[in-house]
């Protein structure tokens with residue numbers, strides 16, 4: 185019988201992709217953090233770096249107007265985020281992209 189070797193990355197993806205969040209955060213923590221922000225509006229462009237499958241990203245969409253870009257290094261997580269954005273009819277405001285937070289694929293004026 186052949187032994188199947190599974191990499192640490194595969195293991196991480198397999199054990200985390202079905203979870204609503206990939207960290208021990210909570211809705212309460214997100215709400216508290218949002219309290220520190222200046223008011224945003226429908227033209228605001230928001231980035232959620234290291235968004236995972238987007239549990240938190242969708243929560244941000246609930247509380248904030250504007251458009252949200254979720255970025256994560258794992259395309260499997262991003263596929264899940266985009267699927268969930270569609271399920272919640274948020275695909276016009278929430279977009280997931282695969283990339284590295286160390287080399288952001290955004291133009292500087294995303295932040296203006």
Ligand SMILES: C[S@@+](CC[C@H](N)C(=O)[O-])C[C@H]1O[C@@H](n2cnc3c(N)ncnc32)[C@H](O)[C@@H]1O
Pocket residue numbers: 204205206207209233234235236237238239240255256257258261283284285286
């Ligand atoms: C602790 S999880 C948090 C996920 C999500 N924000 C949540 O609240 O459920 C950290 C996430 O950051 C991503 N990540 C780590 N380093 C990264 C990098 N350099 N660039 C992009 N994503 C990264 C991981 O793939 C993982 O999904």
